[in-house]
Amino acid sequence: MQMRALIIVIVIAALGWSGYWWVSADLRRDAVETWFAARAAEGWVAEYDDLTITGFPNRIDTILTGVELADPQSGWSWSGPRFEMLTLSYRPFELILAWPGVHTVATPFERLAVQGEVLRASAAVTADGSFTLSRSRIEGQEVSVESTQGWTAAIAQVAAATDTAEPMDGTTHRLGLSLTEMTLSDDLRGRIDPGDILPPIFDVVHLDAVATFDAALSLTALEQDLPDVVALDVADASATWGALDLRALGEVTADPQGLAEGEMTIRARNWEEMIQLGVANGAIPEGNAQAVVFGLRLLARTSGDPSSLSAPLQFRDGLTRLGPIILGPSPRLQRR
Secondary structure, eight states, X not given: OHHHHHHHHHHHHHHHHHHHHHHHHHHHHHHHHHHHHHHHHTTOEEEOSEEEEEOTTTEEEEEEEEEEEEETTTTEEEEEEEEEEEEETTEEEEEEEEOOSOEEEEOSSOEEEEEEEEEEEEEEEOSXXXXXXXXXXXXXXXXXXXXXXXXXXXXXEEEEEEEEOTTOSSSEEEXXXXXXXXXXXXXXXXXXXXXXXXXXXXXXXXXXXXXXESSOOBHHXXXXXXXXXXXXXXXXXXXXXXTEEEEEEXXXXXXXXXXXXXXXXXXXXXXXXXXXXXXXXXXXXXXHHHHHHHHHHHHHHTTTOTTEEEEEEEEETTEEEETTEEEEEOOBOSOO
């Protein structure tokens, strides 16, 4: 009798779970179809060749093939042969995303073909209907980018992450980024290093910062417009390229024109080669180079190591200053 009762309970539980899975799968299908239809109604190109929901019994995996999304207002688009959105059926708001094959990202200026041996991400979003981003991770291995403007780039390893930070309303996120062994094509490298001063491989780029946006990072916001950065608190921004080593930390905010305003401290090793690089690629006017080097040598001597420089980098009134030296315009934080 007990065995029979146990079997009945197991059968009922299996039927109940099966029903839950099919209902969840139908809801996922409806959500994807509705989202694409809504974008098309807004004038987007929003198409796919096939939509498959699979993964029974413990997963709800969404597979889209022949995907094409284009926003005519911004001029951005994305297309790819296959896109995978994978979830556990009992954790529908924690996603694993994968982009197998060659994907095309178009901007108003060029089209980029992106692929990687590994190109995937994970994300957790809120369940309140806005789908506000809580955290994300991105992983790429042997990633390559090819532009219609002729340049290419290859990155051995890409790692990025975001986590919500105080005030936990979706507008503030801690950002992490690491790029390892980045190789640029000759024409792209020539724009940065026309004098062939540095080796062909960019060793490491690293970022650890907290960014505050003017709106929460959510699916709802992305459907309308990308949020703008209003403040950036950089704990570490560093790059190593051959003998050059550059590190920066500090805080900046967006001024009324959307330009950076604030101060960062930079630490540079073999900084005179960086000046040569800046002159060669046009970032520093050749006529100003001698004055820049003279001023920075005075700053470097205070550290006791003439090859190393530690100085404040100020962004004020639309200009970037390194100590008393004006380097050029302030970087833009917001679109205008």
